[in-house]
Amino acid sequence: MHCPQCGQQQASNEQRFCSRCGFPLGGVMELLANGGVIPQYQPPSETSRKLSPRRKGVQQGVALIFLAAVLTPFFAVLNSYLGFPEIFSSLTAVIGFIGGALRVIYALLFEEAGPKQPKVVYLDSNPQQQPAPRPLSDAPRARPLPPPQSVPVPNWRRPDTAELVNKPPSVTENTTKLLDKKETE
Numbered sequence: 296m297h298c299p300q301c302g303q304q305q306a307s308n309e310q311r312f313c314s315r316c317g318f319p320l321g322g323v324m325e326l327l328a329n330g331g332v333i334p335q336y337q338p339p340s341e342t343s344r345k346l347s348p349r350r351k352g353v354q355q356g357v358a359l360i361f362l363a364a365v366l367t368p369f370f371a372v373l374n375s376y377l378g379f380p381e382i383f384s385s386l387t388a389v390i391g392f393i394g395g396a397l398r399v400i401y402a403l404l405f406e407e408a409g410p411k412q413p414k415v416v417y418l419d420s421n422p423q424q425q426p427a428p429r430p431l432s433d434a435p436r437a438r439p440l441p442p443p444q445s446v447p448v449p450n451w452r453r454p455d456t457a458e459l460v461n462k463p464p465s466v467t468e469n470t471t472k473l474l475d476k477k478e479t480e
Contacts, residue, residue: 299323306441314441347409352402356395363391 296305303315311321326333346354370384 296320296323296327310441312441314444345409348406349402349408352406353399356397356399356402359391359395359398361395363387363395367391 296308297303298305298313298316298318298320300318301313301316303313305314305320308324312319367384367388370379370387373379374381374384
């Protein structure tokens with residue numbers, strides 16, 4: 296495959312960016328995978344939208360909490376005016392508020408969030424001639440970096456930059472020389 300911007304031939308077809316100019320090749324790969332047809336995203340209709348188990352669980356928990364918020368005062372009023380048993384208002388509060396909160400927590404921690412699959416619609420009106428789109432989840436994972444461009448040279452040693460050509464004398468050598476001069480005078 297060649298880069299559409301600079302014409303550089305790529306080392307592999309799984310590269311995400313051009314090794315010369317940095318052009319993103321992801322769209323080119325998707326275009327080639329779909330036979331030269333650009334897929335367009337169409338949001339799912341409201342009737343065909345299906346709730347994931349996680350979302351259903353959260354909705355059930357919130358509904359249980361709301362139901363408890365309505366029924367607990369109702370049973371308390373019935374208890375005070377009609378002598379209704381007090382256990383109903385207590386059970387409604389405990390089961391509704393604690394059970395609803397536990398249901399929400401369980402749904403968030405343990406239930407699966409449904410995968411979001413975009414619907415692909417082609418611009419051409421004849422769907423029989425179009426190839427089936429390849430799902431993005433089955434696409435091979437591209438390497439995050441391009442392959443190395445240079446070949447290591449054998450017996451090459453990195454230069455030691457800590458070595459100086461002319462080493463200056465140390466501070467103690469200069470001081471020692473000054474002391475020697477004073478003694479001789």
